[in-house]
Amino acid sequence: MKFIDSGDTAWVLASAALVLLMTPGVAFFYGGMVRAKSVLNMMMMSVGAMATIGVIWVLYGYSESFGTSWHGLVGNPFQHFGLSNLLSGQDSIYGFVPAQAAVPAHGVVAAIAAVPAHGGIPAMAFVAFQAVFAIITVALISGSIADRAKYSTWMVFTVIWATVVYFPVANWVFSFDGYSSPRGGWIANQLKAIDFAGGTAVHINAGAAALALALVLGKRVGFNKDPMRPHNLTLVMLGAALLWFGWFGFNAGSALTAGNTASVVWVNTMVATSAACIGWLATERIRSGHATSLGAASGIVAGLVAITPACSAVTPLGAVAIGLIAGCICAVAISMKYRLGFDDSLDVVGVHLVGGIVGTLAIGFFASASAPAAVDGLFYGGGVDQLWRQGVAAGAVLVYSFTLATLIGLALHKTMGFRVDREAEITGIDIEEHAESSYDLGSLGGGGLIKAGAAIFGSQTMSSTATDVTPNRQGASS
Amino acid sequence: MRLVTAIIKPFKLDDVKQALEAYGITGMTVSEASGYGRQRGHSEVYRGAEYQVDFVPKVRVEVVVDDVDATDVMDVILKAAQTGRIGDGKIWTVPVEEVARVRTGERGLDAL
Numbered sequence: 001m002k003f004i005d006s007g008d009t010a011w012v013l014a015s016a017a018l019v020l021l022m023t024p025g026v027a028f029f030y031g032g033m034v035r036a037k038s039v040l041n042m043m044m045m046s047v048g049a050m051a052t053i054g055v056i057w058v059l060y061g062y063s064e065s066f067g068t069s070w071h072g073l074v075g076n077p078f079q080h081f082g083l084s085n086l087l088s089g090q091d092s093i094y095g096f097v098p099a100q101a102a103v104p105a106h107g108v109v110a111a112i113a114a115v116p117a118h119g120g121i122p123a124m125a126f127v128a129f130q131a132v133f134a135i136i137t138v139a140l141i142s143g144s145i146a147d148r149a150k151y152s153t154w155m156v157f158t159v160i161w162a163t164v165v166y167f168p169v170a171n172w173v174f175s176f177d178g179y180s181s182p183r184g185g186w187i188a189n190q191l192k193a194i195d196f197a198g199g200t201a202v203h204i205n206a207g208a209a210a211l212a213l214a215l216v217l218g219k220r221v222g223f224n225k226d227p228m229r230p231h232n233l234t235l236v237m238l239g240a241a242l243l244w245f246g247w248f249g250f251n252a253g254s255a256l257t258a259g260n261t262a263s264v265v266w267v268n269t270m271v272a273t274s275a276a277c278i279g280w281l282a283t284e285r286i287r288s289g290h291a292t293s294l295g296a297a298s299g300i301v302a303g304l305v306a307i308t309p310a311c312s313a314v315t316p317l318g319a320v321a322i323g324l325i326a327g328c329i330c331a332v333a334i335s336m337k338y339r340l341g342f343d344d345s346l347d348v349v350g351v352h353l354v355g356g357i358v359g360t361l362a363i364g365f366f367a368s369a370s371a372p373a374a375v376d377g378l379f380y381g382g383g384v385d386q387l388w389r390q391g392v393a394a395g396a397v398l399v400y401s402f403t404l405a406t407l408i409g410l411a412l413h414k415t416m417g418f419r420v421d422r423e424a425e426i427t428g429i430d431i432e433e434h435a436e437s438s439y440d441l442g443s444l445g446g447g448g449l450i451k452a453g454a455a456i457f458g459s460q461t462m463s464s465t466a467t468d469v470t471p472n473r474q475g476a477s478s
Numbered sequence: 479m480r481l482v483t484a485i486i487k488p489f490k491l492d493d494v495k496q497a498l499e500a501y502g503i504t505g506m507t508v509s510e511a512s513g514y515g516r517q518r519g520h521s522e523v524y525r526g527a528e529y530q531v532d533f534v535p536k537v538r539v540e541v542v543v544d545d546v547d548a549t550d551v552m553d554v555i556l557k558a559a560q561t562g563r564i565g566d567g568k569i570w571t572v573p574v575e576e577v578a579r580v581r582t583g584e585r586g587l588d589a590l
Contacts, residue, residue, distance in 0.1 A: 227529040229522065288523045298525060335526045347525060 002096040005119030008257045012125045015253025019132040022246035023050055023139045029239025029297070030143045033346050036231040037428025038147040039438045045142035045154055050135050052158045057131045058083055064167035065130065066175050072186030074168040075175065086123040095179055095256055096120030121256060126180065129253060130170065137166055137202045141405075143346035144210035145217050145418075148425050151433045153416045157408060161209060165404045166201075169397055173201040193393035194373055194386070196265070197254040199309025199360040200397040207353025208398045209405035210344060216409035217418055219343035221425050233293050240297035244273060247304045251311045261372040265311040269304070272311070272323035276303025279327020287331075295331065298351060302330035305355030310363045313373035318366035326358045357394050364390045479574040479587065480548040484539045485511060485567040486559040491537045497558035501551065503541055504590075511538040517565035536567060542574055544587055 027046035031039045053061070060077040067075035086092050102114035138158045142149075173195050175184030187193050187200070195201060222228070230236060251269045255262035280299025281291040306326030307319055314322065334350035337343065344350065364387025367377035376382030412418050419425075424432035431437065486494060491508065498506060512533040519532040543551050548571050555569055579589040 227531070229529055229531075230524055284523070284526065287526065288528065290523060292523065294524055331526070338527065 002090055002093040003117075003119045004093060004122060005257070008119065008259075009121045009125050011258035011262065012121050012129050012253060012256055015249035016125070016128040016132055018246045018249025019129070019136065019253065020050075020246075022243050022250065023047075023132070023136045025239050025242030025246055026136060026139045026143075027239070028235045029243060029301070030146065030346050032232040032235030032237075032239060033143075033230040033294075034146045035228060035428075036438060038430055039231060039235075040430040040434050040436055041149075041151065042142070042146055044151065044434060045149070046139040048151070048155050049138040049142070049158050052155055053135045053138050053162055054131065056159055056162060057127075057134055061134060061162065061167050062127050062130065064163070065134070065170035066126075066180035066184075068181040069171055069175060069183045069185055072172065072183070072190060075171045075181065077167075079181070083124070083127060086127065092123045093120040094123045094126040118257075123180070126256070129256075130174065133174075133198060133202060133250075134162060134166055134170065137198075137206045138162055140202070140206035140348060140352055141210045141213060143348040144214040144344040146345035147220050147429055148217060148419050149213075149429075150417055150420055153412050153418045156416065157213075157412055157418075160408050160412075161405060164408065165209065165401050166205065169201050169205050169400065172397070173198070173393070187393045187396070191389050191392055193360075193389040194313050194363050194367065194375065195309040195360065195393060196312040196373070197251045197308045199305070199356045200393050203305045203308060203352040203356030204360065204394055204397045205401045207349050207351075207356055208401035210348035211342070211353065212402050212405035213409050213418075214342050214344045214349070216406060216413055219341075220345065221422055223343045224338055224341075230294060233297075236294060236297050240300045244300055244304060247273075247308075251308060255312070255372075261312060264372055267316055268311045268314060268319035269307055271316050272307035272319040272326075273300055273303035275320045275323030276300065276306065276327035276330075277323075279303075279324040280331045281327075283328050283331035298334070298347070299327045299331070302326045302351050302355045305352055306330075306359035306362065309356070309360045310366065313363045313367040313371050313375060313377075315368045315371055318368060318371075321366060322359060322362045325362065326355050329358055330355050353398070357398075360390050360394045361387070364388070479542055479577060479590070480545055480571045481574045482541045482543060482548060482551050482555070482569065482571045484555045484559065484569040485513070485536050486539060486555070487561065487565065487567060488535055488537045490559045490561070491539070493558040494539055494555055497554050498541065498551070501554045503543065503551065505541075507540040509538045509540075511536045515565065515568070534565070542577055542590060544590065 023046050027043040030046065031043040034042045060081055062083065063080035064075050064077040067077065067079035069075050080086055097118040099117040100115040103112040138161065141161070142154070172185035172187040175181065175188060177184045177189045187195070220228070248266055248269060252262040252266040255265055277296055277299040280295050280302060284295045285291050303323040303326055306322050310322055311319070330351050333354040334347040336350065337347070363377060364384070365378045367373065367375045367382065367386055368380045369376045375386055377386055378384055409418060420429055420432055484494065495506070512535050514532050514534060519530060519534050522529045522531055539555065541551060552569050552571065560566055576585065577589045578585050
């Protein structure tokens with residue numbers, strides 16, 4: 001008889017709420033970095049992901065990610081369609097570990113003590129926790145196409161990309177045999193690469209898609225010519241703060257139990273991020289003479305990204321090393337877009353793709369058997385066994401996401417169009433796509449008159465015009 | 479009458495205002511401005527990309543005065559706003575044909 005552990009459940013539900021807060025965090029982080037004329041569009045792309053992915057996750061996304069896997073590649077999207085069959089009964093408990101009887105000593109084999117059963121969590125708690133991962137992964141992509149993407153096309157993209165790329169990849173990486181379903185994904189169960197909280201499934205995945213979209217949409221008008229200063233660095237700092245806070249749910253919550261693993265992961269998440277902040281600030285102090293606030297915020301995010309896959313596999317000292325390396329490498333990596341000439345506007349590639357690769361590969365070097373994942377990496381005498389598994393996982397997700405995102409992006413670009421026109425981009429996408437201005441700081445107002453309810457009753461005005469015209473048309477045709 | 483316009487460093491605004499009050503000027507118009515002269519702007523670095531910012535923040539002070547006071551008022555502002563460093567600003571005057579006080583309808587020097 002399966003039963004539920006209430007402490008674990010409380011932690012997972014709280015973590016899920018923490019992770020949901022990260023997506024508005026991304027909205028602030030990205031929103032502050034663009035120019036004042038496009039901040040609303042930037043934030044709306046994250047909010048749009050919260051809207052679309054939340055719904056399709058409940059419809060078929062969870063099932064496609066965590067239903068019984070077809071050859072380790074994709075879950076059955078119809079198994080838990082609408083989640084109705086997960087609300088009660090034995091199937092509604094995730095991660096229950098049955099009791100193990102004591103094994104008596106026999107010859108040279110040591111005795112194994114009896115292990116009491118460990119309670120699971122409600123499947124709906126797991127559904128909730130994984131839902132917010134899907135949302136933020138999609139939201140992260142939007143940073144590479146700032147200032148220029150048609151909002152309607154972005155909304156369609158979020159649904160298609162999540163369906164074709166994120167849900168299958170979540171199955172590969174996060175679905176372990178015997179937990180949500182008997183058969184899980186190939187990276188988790190056959191390859192046995194370690195990705196505790198989503199270095200591959202979230203960050204490499206989003207980073208590769210971001211690179212693809214930056215290439216499909218092309219550069220912003222004036223890229224690498226006109227200055228495009230971040231319009232509000234305090235928003236960026238607020239976003240970084242929300243991200244760091246929420247990330248404790250992201251990483252420590254991924255333990256799915258409220259115990260030692262979650263605690264080790266919490267400390268690793270904190271210290272790697274601190275180290276990455278130092279790494280980034282030191283790098284830019286040497287390169288350009290100043291430690292900047294944008295650098296600190298970026299270093300924080302780079303560290304969080306890099307420790308995400310590794311947080312259960314390394315010691316706190318290993319976490320410091322990974323953070324420092326990620327901070328330095330990402331600080332250098334963000335400049336490559338100018339050399340290579342692609343406009344990844346807010347450095348999703350430089351921070352999330354590169355940071356995700358650094359963290360995923362670092363496990364192969366810094367993993368220590370004393371950490372919860374209990375695997376030794378190259379530096380701890382484990383050889384290259386874990387390293388190649390990490391490399392394959394990173395490469396597979398990168399290639400899959402980049403290829404599919406390119407195809408989806410091109411298809412949408414050819415049909416719906418993925419870019420606003422040049423004039424709208426220069427005037428500001430906020431006005432064009434959302435009919436709003438982000439800031440009204442002057443006291444003069446817009447100099448016009450308010451027409452209360454004009455937008456709501458606009459259709460009536462039009463229909464009255466239409467009735468004037470319609471009889472004539474009918475008269476002409478009859 | 480003459481309009482005295484001064485473009486000064488923002489942190490000198492209080493000094494200029496006090497000096498003008500001490501001279502007996504009873505009102506002024508102040509606005510935020512941006513621009514550059516010989517000092518040009520400054521550079522800012524965002525994620526490794528260096529931006530040359532040419533337009534630096536300045537304050538524009540405008541005072542309408544009697545013809546005979548114009549040179550003195552210029553001197554007053556000049557003394558109060560001067561740091562001796564590059565980027566201190568400019569002062570100029572132009573003739574003003576007519577002035578009216580909106581509240582009372584007074585014209586000319588009475589309106590100042």
